[in-house]
Amino acid sequence: MSQELSNLTAVVTGGASGIGAAIAAKLQAMGANIAVLDLNPANLPEGQLGFTCDVSNDASVRAAIEGTAAAFGGVDILINNAGIGAQGTVESNDDQEWHRVWDINVIGMVRASRAALPHLRNSPAAAIVNTCSIAATAGLPQRALYSATKGAVLSLTQAMAADHLREGIRVNAVNPGTADTPWVGRLLDSADDPAAERAALNARQPHGRLVQPDEVAGAVAYLASPLSGSTTGTSIAVDGGMQALRLRPA
Ligand code: NAD
Numbered sequence: 001m002s003q004e005l006s007n008l009t010a011v012v013t014g015g016a017s018g019i020g021a022a023i024a025a026k027l028q029a030m031g032a033n034i035a036v037l038d039l040n041p042a043n044l045p046e047g048q049l050g051f052t053c054d055v056s057n058d059a060s061v062r063a064a065i066e067g068t069a070a071a072f073g074g075v076d077i078l079i080n081n082a083g084i085g086a087q088g089t090v091e092s093n094d095d096q097e098w099h100r101v102w103d104i105n106v107i108g109m110v111r112a113s114r115a116a117l118p119h120l121r122n123s124p125a126a127a128i129v130n131t132c133s134i135a136a137t138a139g140l141p142q143r144a145l146y147s148a149t150k151g152a153v154l155s156l157t158q159a160m161a162a163d164h165l166r167e168g169i170r171v172n173a174v175n176p177g178t179a180d181t182p183w184v185g186r187l188l189d190s191a192d193d194p195a196a197e198r199a200a201l202n203a204r205q206p207h208g209r210l211v212q213p214d215e216v217a218g219a220v221a222y223l224a225s226p227l228s229g230s231t232t233g234t235s236i237a238v239d240g241g242m243q244a245l246r247l248r249p250a
Pocket residue numbers: 013014015016017018019020037038039040053054055056081082083084085104131132133134175176177178179180181182183184
């Protein structure tokens with residue numbers, strides 16, 4: 001992939017860290033203008049336009065998408081990546097927690113899509129890519145809320161693909177396995193022995209190591225570009241074979 005995205009503009013939510021930052025860097029390397037919508041869009045690479053944005057706030061999302069369109073003359077690609085984790089069972093997470101995480105992980109993608117769709121309709125190469133997770137289908141213990149949000153993202157991806165097919169807007173998802181991002185780093189740092197915990201986590205992955213954010217970005221780059229022009233309503237697993245082997249992260 002080289003300059004497949006030149007003259008196109010991509011919005012990446014949650015693009016200041018981890019998987020989102022790797023996606024923004026990859027799409028930028030392919031020639032796209034990049035707008036990063038993040039709670040904290042500090043220290044972005046040169047050339048990326050940052051917007052302070054909370055995907056759980058509709059006005060904030062709309063302002064950032066309109067700001068992107070004004071700055072670059074349109075929006076061609078939306079990467080719905082912002083998301084947060086949640087641990088627990090249906091008993092341990094109360095209604096307030098369900099609403100809080102759902103508002104970010106699911107409705108955040110709905111808000112950004114709603115704001116971007118009028119611009120995407122004017123694009124010759126419109127694409128939406130949602131960062132889902134293997135949690136959507138794996139039946140993970142202690143992840144009821146998080147898994148339910150990602151299951152919803154998978155359904156949303158398929159339904160939106162159908163709704164916008166004839167408008168030339170493709171909608172796909174990626175399902176990362178456990179990825180080496182600051183989020184996972186924070187979880188490891190809270191362990192008694194972070195180095196031992198990291199080694200154990202690596203060993204539990206089917207291919208013996210964490211997924212690298214750049215590997216997720218590679219799949220997103222494919223789905224976001226005309227290289228995948230006949231692909232919509234589907235998802236790509238970037239999980240070292242976990243889904244194929246019917247394994248689940250422990
Ligand atoms: P991360 O915490 O490293 O980065 C997330 C980014 O999103 C941060 O920059 C944060 O500021 C931003 N963000 C959080 N809430 C936001 C909000 N309300 N509005 C705008 N921005 C917000 O996380 P990551 O590991 O890179 O995860 C990114 C996505 O990948 C998430 O959707 C997550 O569910 C998904 N994912 C992660 C993994 C993993 O193992 N790391 C696996 C599967 C899926």
